[in-house]
């Protein structure tokens with residue numbers, strides 16, 4: 601169903617990076633909003649600061665501190681709500697590999713608690729929008745000259761150990777090239793985080809259909825932009841790189857630096873979510889949201905260095921993480937057809953905005969080393985000495 605501008609919307613994780621941008625865009629049109637968040641210390645630090653978010657004081661915006669894992673939270677948060685935008689989640693891919701219970705409790709348990717409430721209590725919810733992730737694909741789609749479109753499985757450790765980074769055709773063993781991944785690709789989650797996002801999708805799709813609630817599932821690519829957590833050392837390559845550059849540290853590029861991702865600006869992501877509210881054309885669909893472009897990590901490092909300045913270099917370390925994908929970028933034909941969505945912010949323009957914002961933020965102490973140590977000590981990150989500086 602389409603949401604009217606006087607319908608009340610609940611955004612879980614509403615004080616997070618993407619939640620705040622969706623809230624800002626909805627507040628501009630005076631949509632009644634409830635933002636539910638537990639203000640996770642890993643994301644917000646000990647003293648959360650929203651002083652630059654004036655719209656939070658608008659009379660039609662209510663902020664509620666609560667935890668999506670608790671049934672009582674939903675009884676309060678869902679009062680008079682027409683639509684739930686469910687974003688609250690633990691989001692660190694590497695960290696999910698050793699904090700399995702915590703990731704499952706929040707991401708799967710929190711979603712199950714919401715759906716349990718909707719199945720068993722009186723409520724006014726008619727639509728759910730779920731933030732899922734590109735990570736459910738694992739390795740993305742590739743083209744083989746002989747076999748056509750193929751979906752290679754996770755790269756085996758033995759292959760990474762030989763520094764053979766590019767996946768080969770799973771059917772004939774030939775060299776293959778990354779291509780845009782469509783939603784019909786069969787999911788191959790390679791991390792606990794990805795497995796929890798895929799589980800969320802299944803729960804929402806099945807329960808919403810049974811309850812007669814419209815459900816839109818978005819698979820976001822790598823979202824970046826002003827307001828992303830600079831404190832969380834477990835997520836966000838742009839946060840990590842920009843902080844390392846400001847600390848004067850050398851950037852550590854994993855593998856050979858040519859692994860690639862699809863970087864989409866947060867305002868484009870929020871716009872896609874708003875489009876899905878304004879019609880029922882995406883109800884019952886799973887849609888990619890991205891830029892539709894693949895950009896190598898080395899290119900991102902260069903673009904950031906140009907903007908942040910400093911004399912530090914990037915360093916191809918040959919380190920690698922178990923479960924990392926090599927390439928993945930979005931096929932946007934589904935969302936273009938359903939919602940008429942196309943990204944509007946180019947990577948260069950988005951990075952200009954991101955860096956201008958970063959420069960006004962305090963430099964965080966180096967928590968990345970600790971996060972990397974945690975992975976290495978568990979055998980989830982491999983290091984070697986064949987490093988070169990670029």
Ligand SMILES: NC(=O)c1ccc[n+]([C@@H]2O[C@H](COP(=O)([O-])OP(=O)(O)OC[C@H]3O[C@@H](n4cnc5c(N)ncnc54)[C@H](O)[C@@H]3O)[C@@H](O)[C@H]2O)c1
Pocket residue numbers: 612613614615616617618619636637638639640643644666667668669686687688689690691706710731732733734819820821822823824829
């Ligand atoms: N940022 C990305 O690149 C990206 C990519 C794909 C998918 N996503 C998904 O989008 C959603 C939002 O991501 P984000 O980048 O804004 O992350 P974020 O960490 O900035 O925001 C998540 C918010 O959820 C809150 N939260 C965490 N656990 C909670 C709990 N138990 N109860 C209530 N609130 C809780 C946190 O305090 C935080 O404010 C997540 O579901 C994430 O999986 C993000």
Ligand SMILES: [Zn+2]
Pocket residue numbers: 744745746747748769770771772773774
């Ligand atoms: Zn082949």
